[in-house]
Amino acid sequence: MTSTNKLLLEAKGITKYFGTITALENVNLKVHEGECLGVVGDNGAGKSTLMKVLSGLYKPSAGALFFEGKEHVLDSPKDSQNLGLEMVYQDLALAGNLPIGENIFLGREPTKNIGFLKFLDFKKIQEMTSAHLEKLKINVKSADQKVEELSGGQRQAVAIARSTAFNAKVVIMDEPTAALAIKEVGKVLDLINKLKSTGVGVIVISHRMDDIFTVCDRVMALFQGTNFAESQLDKTSRDEVIGWIMGKK
Amino acid sequence: MKSLVGLWEKNKMDDKEKKQDSLYVKLIPYFEKYGILLLLVIMILVMHILQPDVFLSWRNVTNVFKQISWQSMLALGVFMVIVTAGIDLSVGSIMMLSLMILAIVAKAGAPWFVVVLVPLFAGFLCGLINGLGITLLRMPHPFIMTLGTLYIFRGTGNLISGGTPISGFTDEVRYLGHGRIDLTWLGLEKSQYLPVSLVLIAVVYFVFWVFLNHSRTGKWIYAIGGNPSAARASGINVNKILIIVYSLCGFLSGIGALILAGRTDSGYPNAGLQSELDAIAACIIGGASFFGGRGTVLGVFAGVMIMGILRNGLNLMDVSSFWQQVLIGSIIVLAVYVDVLRRDFGTRK
Numbered sequence: 001m002t003s004t005n006k007l008l009l010e011a012k013g014i015t016k017y018f019g020t021i022t023a024l025e026n027v028n029l030k031v032h033e034g035e036c037l038g039v040v041g042d043n044g045a046g047k048s049t050l051m052k053v054l055s056g057l058y059k060p061s062a063g064a065l066f067f068e069g070k071e072h073v074l075d076s077p078k079d080s081q082n083l084g085l086e087m088v089y090q091d092l093a094l095a096g097n098l099p100i101g102e103n104i105f106l107g108r109e110p111t112k113n114i115g116f117l118k119f120l121d122f123k124k125i126q127e128m129t130s131a132h133l134e135k136l137k138i139n140v141k142s143a144d145q146k147v148e149e150l151s152g153g154q155r156q157a158v159a160i161a162r163s164t165a166f167n168a169k170v171v172i173m174d175e176p177t178a179a180l181a182i183k184e185v186g187k188v189l190d191l192i193n194k195l196k197s198t199g200v201g202v203i204v205i206s207h208r209m210d211d212i213f214t215v216c217d218r219v220m221a222l223f224q225g226t227n228f229a230e231s232q233l234d235k236t237s238r239d240e241v242i243g244w245i246m247g248k249k
Numbered sequence: 250m251k252s253l254v255g256l257w258e259k260n261k262m263d264d265k266e267k268k269q270d271s272l273y274v275k276l277i278p279y280f281e282k283y284g285i286l287l288l289l290v291i292m293i294l295v296m297h298i299l300q301p302d303v304f305l306s307w308r309n310v311t312n313v314f315k316q317i318s319w320q321s322m323l324a325l326g327v328f329m330v331i332v333t334a335g336i337d338l339s340v341g342s343i344m345m346l347s348l349m350i351l352a353i354v355a356k357a358g359a360p361w362f363v364v365v366l367v368p369l370f371a372g373f374l375c376g377l378i379n380g381l382g383i384t385l386l387r388m389p390h391p392f393i394m395t396l397g398t399l400y401i402f403r404g405t406g407n408l409i410s411g412g413t414p415i416s417g418f419t420d421e422v423r424y425l426g427h428g429r430i431d432l433t434w435l436g437l438e439k440s441q442y443l444p445v446s447l448v449l450i451a452v453v454y455f456v457f458w459v460f461l462n463h464s465r466t467g468k469w470i471y472a473i474g475g476n477p478s479a480a481r482a483s484g485i486n487v488n489k490i491l492i493i494v495y496s497l498c499g500f501l502s503g504i505g506a507l508i509l510a511g512r513t514d515s516g517y518p519n520a521g522l523q524s525e526l527d528a529i530a531a532c533i534i535g536g537a538s539f540f541g542g543r544g545t546v547l548g549v550f551a552g553v554m555i556m557g558i559l560r561n562g563l564n565l566m567d568v569s570s571f572w573q574q575v576l577i578g579s580i581i582v583l584a585v586y587v588d589v590l591r592r593d594f595g596t597r598k
Contacts, residue, residue, distance in 0.1 A: 094476065095472045095475030096476065097542035107484045118464065
């Protein structure tokens with residue numbers, strides 16, 4: 001299902017220095033339509049740095065990003081969002097004091113004009129939120145509920161809903177099931193599978209082999225900031241991937 | 250073993266769900282929204298019972314509004330800053346500096362509309378300096394930047410005026426702080442007028458309520474207070490919004506200076522001394538959370554009113570101003586304790 005589908009995102013030779021520290025060195029990555037790529041690696045292997053480069057939060061010291069075949073330079077997360085590339089952060093990047101709907105549309109709120117002034121269109125936010133949550137089969141009491149009143153799994157679902165509200169083509173998820181109760185992990189993984197079936201390319205960073213082997217089609221390992229190993233999922237095993245994380249082939 | 254852990258997790262979840270649905274927790278949002286108004290109403294009733302002839306008289310009620318008029322502007326500015334999880338200690342000094350500039354410009358014989366606009370512009374610039382300092386100089390906390398400008402602005406105000414009061418403004422300049430709207434056409438007596446400053450409070454508070462609740466910028470101000478990294482990840486220019494917030498806070502302090510000029514007919518070195526603390530107190534009493542992202546414009550208004558009524562009522566009853574300090578301090582601690590309790594019960598951990 002991978003190589004035949006359209007190539008969405010490609011990173012070539014990504015290198016990133018922080019002062020004298022080399023966080024990433026010549027790292028390559030590819031994601032296709034409807035494919036899920038798992039990125040594994042030990043703490044400090046460069047996973048989060050790589051994702052921040054992909055989302056435009058960090059500028060790479062060297063290397064290039066190609067989106068649907070064209071090279072792009074990302075100056076901010078806004079640029080990657082405009083291309084259809086969304087990030088679901090580990091700390092969820094939700095504002096707990098705001099309702100679900102306003103979180104999903106944060107920074108891109110629909111407005112209506114009254115005279116020359118622009119006002120938030122709360123009705124539209126509510127309608128679009130309900131429709132979107134319905135589409136992803138995410139159950140919450142109402143779109144007006146504040147995010148801080150939700151459980152960890154519901155928050156993760158809202159964060160994923162937020163990332164796909166604007167026709168995202170690639171969604172990057174940083175540890176999507178960390179800090180979730182056991183019964184909520186399955187729901188989030190289901191949601192990832194649902195995204196794949198709509199043609200979205202998904203990149204999942206995770207420590208949990210269960211996650212990787214439930215949703216991913218391909219897995220790549222980073223070790224000390226470099227590409228260490230990569231394989232189709234059906235051609236590898238949990239033990240081998242765990243070995244990669246520890247730097248053993 | 251694994252299933253046992255699962256079972257335990259499940260029980261824990263169920264317990265949480267039960268707690269979530271209890272009547273007590275359901276009431277919290279309403280208490281959060283309207284509790285402070287309840288306190289205000291209770292205070293008014295108590296004061297009315299204690300001083301039945303005086304407290305609710307036309308004269309005294311308008312007096313309260315005149316007294317809180319300039320403080321309410323500072324409190325509204327500080328409130329916006331507190332919503333972003335920041336603090337502005339310099340509002341009293343901004344007001345004093347704007348007032349001194351107004352006085353000097355007025356004494357130099359500038360036309361009244363210039364004199365009226367100058368403090369607003371000066372206040373805005375002072376706030377802009379705060380905002381630029383916090384964002385561009387990357388101060389570790391707004392407390393430090395605004396503590397610095399608290400001294401800088403007041404010192405500048407004293408330098409340009411020589412530290413002496415400057416008095417005597419024209420009626421146009423004094424209109425917002427001292428003007429009266431005649432209500433005799435409603436069949437009321439001549440003494441039953443509406444202070445212009447009361448109308449000004451209503452207009453300014455309404456405009457800022459609309460701004461904070463119905464504009465994108467307003468929503469982003471709350472988002473920054475709720476989770477700045479979420480705001481940044483959403484493509485919001487956090488620094489730009491912070492600069493806008495501190496500038497508006499300075500602008501409101503400038504309005505405060507204009508009102509004070511009208512009320513006192515004078516620019517004086519001690520204007521607004523320690524008023525930044527009153528402004529912060531009003532926000533906290535009104536339910537704004539120091540953690541950011543929480544609080545309402547209505548709440549701030551209630552906070553300002555509670556402080557104003559407390560001072561007014563205790564003055565009417567001839568209670569020592571020392572007791573006023575003790576009472577206001579106690580109310581602040583109590584209000585924040587309620588905020589702590591709300592955080593314990595209101596959110597899932």
